[in-house]
Amino acid sequence: MRHALKANLELFVKRLLVRSILSDEEQQAILALPVHIVELRKKQDFVHIDEESTYACFVLAGLVGRFGQTSNGLRQFTRFHVPGDVADLHSTVRPIGIGGLNAICDTTILRVPHFAIRTLAARYPAIAEAFWRDCMLDTAVLMQWLINVGRRDARARLAHILCEMAVRSGQDQQIVLEYAFPVTQEQLGDATALTSVHVNRSLKALDSVTTLKSGHVQIHDWDKLARIGEFNPAYLLGDTGAQRQRRLVEAS
Amino acid sequence: MRHALKANLELFVKRLLVRSILSDEEQQAILALPVHIVELRKKQDFVHIDEESTYACFVLAGLVGRFGQTSNGLRQFTRFHVPGDVADLHSTVRPIGIGGLNAICDTTILRVPHFAIRTLAARYPAIAEAFWRDCMLDTAVLMQWLINVGRRDARARLAHILCEMAVRSGQDQQIVLEYAFPVTQEQLGDATALTSVHVNRSLKALDSVTTLKSGHVQIHDWDKLARIGEFNPAYLLGDTGAQRQRRLVEAS
DNA sequence: CGCGAACTTGACTGTAGTCAACCTGCGTGG
DNA sequence: CCACGCAGGTTGACTACAGTCAAGTTCGCG
Numbered sequence: 001m002r003h004a005l006k007a008n009l010e011l012f013v014k015r016l017l018v019r020s021i022l023s024d025e026e027q028q029a030i031l032a033l034p035v036h037i038v039e040l041r042k043k044q045d046f047v048h049i050d051e052e053s054t055y056a057c058f059v060l061a062g063l064v065g066r067f068g069q070t071s072n073g074l075r076q077f078t079r080f081h082v083p084g085d086v087a088d089l090h091s092t093v094r095p096i097g098i099g100g101l102n103a104i105c106d107t108t109i110l111r112v113p114h115f116a117i118r119t120l121a122a123r124y125p126a127i128a129e130a131f132w133r134d135c136m137l138d139t140a141v142l143m144q145w146l147i148n149v150g151r152r153d154a155r156a157r158l159a160h161i162l163c164e165m166a167v168r169s170g171q172d173q174q175i176v177l178e179y180a181f182p183v184t185q186e187q188l189g190d191a192t193a194l195t196s197v198h199v200n201r202s203l204k205a206l207d208s209v210t211t212l213k214s215g216h217v218q219i220h221d222w223d224k225l226a227r228i229g230e231f232n233p234a235y236l237l238g239d240t241g242a243q244r245q246r247r248l249v250e251a252s
Numbered sequence: 253m254r255h256a257l258k259a260n261l262e263l264f265v266k267r268l269l270v271r272s273i274l275s276d277e278e279q280q281a282i283l284a285l286p287v288h289i290v291e292l293r294k295k296q297d298f299v300h301i302d303e304e305s306t307y308a309c310f311v312l313a314g315l316v317g318r319f320g321q322t323s324n325g326l327r328q329f330t331r332f333h334v335p336g337d338v339a340d341l342h343s344t345v346r347p348i349g350i351g352g353l354n355a356i357c358d359t360t361i362l363r364v365p366h367f368a369i370r371t372l373a374a375r376y377p378a379i380a381e382a383f384w385r386d387c388m389l390d391t392a393v394l395m396q397w398l399i400n401v402g403r404r405d406a407r408a409r410l411a412h413i414l415c416e417m418a419v420r421s422g423q424d425q426q427i428v429l430e431y432a433f434p435v436t437q438e439q440l441g442d443a444t445a446l447t448s449v450h451v452n453r454s455l456k457a458l459d460s461v462t463t464l465k466s467g468h469v470q471i472h473d474w475d476k477l478a479r480i481g482e483f484n485p486a487y488l489l490g491d492t493g494a495q496r497q498r499r500l501v502e503a504s
Numbered sequence: 505c506g507c508g509a510a511c512t513t514g515a516c517t518g519t520a521g522t523c524a525a526c527c528t529g530c531g532t533g534g
Numbered sequence: 535c536c537a538c539g540c541a542g543g544t545t546g547a548c549t550a551c552a553g554t555c556a557a558g559t560t561c562g563c564g
Contacts, residue, residue, distance in 0.1 A: 150445030193402030
């Protein structure tokens with residue numbers, strides 16, 4: 001079913017272009033990065049915590065969760081990665097310390113060697129900046145998750161995450177009111193720091209506004225959901241659009 | 253009292269050198285960045301949320317908290333920045349979306365224009381990588397805060413933060429058992445997602461292991477504190493030490 | 505058809521929040 | 535030099551949101 005997908009980084013380049021300006025040559029250089037395709041089964045950890053990896057993982061299809069855990073094994077997802085994301089681009093410059101990766105559902109990734117990415121960044125300053133910027137978007141999302149878990153009640157946490165995914169699942173970061181989100185309530189609990197029981201109850205309390213059934217989200221009332229989740233897309237979208245970041249160097 | 257400090261970025265360069273290799277020329281180039289000194293009073297917000305700043309803030313003295321907040325004004329600190337840190341280096345490539353900055357106590361910062369930083373990064377690939385890496389350390393800490401708030405009880409949250417600051421307050425990232433941490437219990441609550449009342453009680457429960465009195469931390473039993481806070485310094489220190497990241501380009 | 509994973513529901517518990525009163529120490533001004 | 539004011543810290547009584555435990559139910563898949 002998944003064999004129709006082009007096993008290359010096209011979607012990643014497209015994502016970068018939302019926030020950064022890259023010349024044709026630079027785009028081609030990224031697309032020419034060596035990749036190695038890997039299929040993963042659901043619930044499979046494929047980058048372990050404290051493991052020092054030598055490649056970054058581009059998500060081609062499926063859903064990936066980044067996570068950390070406490071010493072007694074409690075897991076906390078810190079980020080969901082949809083197709084088009086590189087789940088651990090940061091590991092290129094810092095191969096440890098930002099958690100493990102888990103395939104939430106059956107997932108296909110492309111492995112890209114760190115060495116190749118670093119070489120590219122060193123050769124093309126605009127690419128280095130684009131990668132750096134992409135990592136900072138990631139950090140902005142992470143920060144929202146901290147606010148979510150620290151400062152909102154169960155219903156609002158779920159609403160916020162569902163809003164975030166509604167923006168990030170869309171092709172050009174526009175809001176989509178219906179999207180695939182193949183998580184179990186248990187996994188959602190690990191993302192929101194709630195138990196699966198409480199996720200279940202809180203989701204029920206939201207069912208006039210949105211429903212999550214067998215990995216599929218339907219949002220019936222976006223405004224209300226955004227209000228409940230106190231969702232303001234500025235942190236995701238604030239730097240998108242035309243030519244925000246002028247180039248500092250000529251395309252080489 | 254503070255006039256003895258050299259108002260330059262020396263401490264920042266020193267921090268970078270812990271994890272990145274920079275030639276003399278590159279180090280000098282960073283030190284030559286234009287700076288503008290600013291004094292702040294305690295509890296003063298100096299970068300507002302959603303404000304698009306045009307400079308990054310180097311912390312020369314004092315303590316800075318990065319924060320986000322919910323629409324009803326609940327504040328969540330997402331990071332503390334000690335002298336030597338650039339509190340918002342990330343804003344160089346993404347000027348919005350990663351929160352506001354607040355001077356926890358009376359603080360001195362140096363403002364460094366984004367434009368100058370970007371120009372430097374474009375000219376020296378090794379500097380770009382060092383800046384990128386520095387931001388990723390920042391993200392690693394942020395991720396630990398999410399785990400902290402999501403998965404640990406009050407006492408463990410406080411213990412973990414006190415351990416983190418014990419490492420980050422030291423000159424060369426070694427653990428110091430006594431350090432300045434001029435926060436109120438209210439502010440600590442905003443960092444750990446607890447109320448000041450509960451911070452007070454939980455701190456009391458820790459007082460055989462550590463004490464925090466008038467902005468000064470004393471750790472009496474490091475091993476016990478680290479055990480309570482489930483603190484493993486790997487995420488802070490895992491990439492330090494000799495020549496971990498080989499240079500990819502010759503020093504120019 | 506049968507098994508297991510995921511979901512659902514109910515009853516009870518517990519950690520942290522809320523509210524409110526009071527204490528303490530420090531800086532300012534009379 | 536003392537008195538006042540106020541920010542920050544401390545304590546107690548009560549509340550509530552979410553966790554725990556346990557018993558079903560539903561659904562998808564082999």
